[in-house]
Amino acid sequence: MSGAVDLSALKQPPAGAAPAAAGDHMVTEADFETKVLHRSAQVPVVVVLYSQRSPGSIELVQLLERLVGEAGGAWDLAAVEAESNMRIAQAFGVQGIPTVIAVAGGQPLADFQGTQPEAQVSQWLAAVVQAVEGKLEGDPAAPQEERADPRFAAAEALLEQGDLAGAESAYESIVTQEPGNTEAKAALRQVKFLGRAQELPESAIATSDADPSNVAAALDAADVELFQQQPEAAFDRLIGLVARTAGDERTAVRIRLLELFELFDQAEPFVVAARRKLATALY
Known part of the structure; x- marks a missing residue:
């Protein structure tokens, strides 16, 4: 048995009685x-x-x-x-x-x-x-004397002040300097999404439901659902639209879906399930 043990998706333990042993x-x-x-x-x-x-x-x-x-x-x-x-x-x-x-x-x-x-x-x-024997070096979770990256500190300070545009610019600067910086890329994706989603009215969902063929309305509704912590609903909305569209419209919806997937850990069960649904809708 080898390979990393990835339990990043574990958030809350399921309810259950205490074991009879242990x-x-x-x-x-x-x-x-x-x-x-x-x-x-x-x-x-x-x-x-x-x-x-x-x-x-x-x-x-x-x-x-x-x-x-x-x-x-x-x-x-x-x-x-x-x-x-x-x-x-x-x-x-x-x-x-x-x-x-x-x-x-x-x-x-x-x-x-x-x-x-x-x-x-x-x-x-x-x-x-x-x-x-002699190969274990201590707990990696123990406090380390690491100096915080001032670029990230500045971006986070802007976020705390509600300056999403400034934070986005700060993260973009880090990515430009370090194209391989995955932490900065992830933060940039999150900030861009927040900046877009928080400007949308909650009525965007009802608007899309009233006109399911309206691609722009569906993209807005999916953003609102995701902002409201309903990722499955957002994904299902756009996957359904992928199945009903073609050409440039289908491409636009697929690209937005992939962008939304990237906001989450790719091992999350609901992301894995949505990717499978998307593949079915496409092929």
Whole structure:
């Protein structure tokens, strides 16, 4: 198992009863970043994904709890109830329960699936600890003495003052100086959208609904819906228009959709779903 663990889409943990196992080592989506990703910069963290409905997986959790208590801090344990934290399981690409993954430096290092004898688990843990010995450098979330980029500070100050035009100009200047600066590009996209959307009346949605073939009205309505934190509605409106238009009109709508997608993390489920719908509408 390799590659970054991307949990950027996790915002709120799903509701659910507390697991029947795990004790102090229980981890959910809400504290995964702190207890696993950050902690794994100091010692390897063994993540066990289990189910309350699987006695065998609960026994494995209990075995790992005993072993971590005997490990003297050489590694840490994170017990995740998979059914209550599906996005963690999906991030790791888990195929079966229980699954155990060793995370070091924020990255999956090794894994195994299914219950195992204690001797084999102990041998696996020893190999994990040995593999990272002397290679972990500390918590990347710890405060760093970094000097803030004064260009970004100036742009953010303009934003706080409500000067969107000034902030847009400041971010454009950074992008001109550093075409590869992804942070400045993302900020510029956001500011441009805000500057456009906040000037639109809420009635833009009703106007578009009254005349679904009006491309300009649909673009305005989608901006308002996105400004009102209804991205799915905005995307669906424009995807429907893509399916009904052709030529320059279709191109204009498609370009606006792609611009709106770029305002979000591309791994967000609603962005992924909208991109699939767009592909269907186009082809």
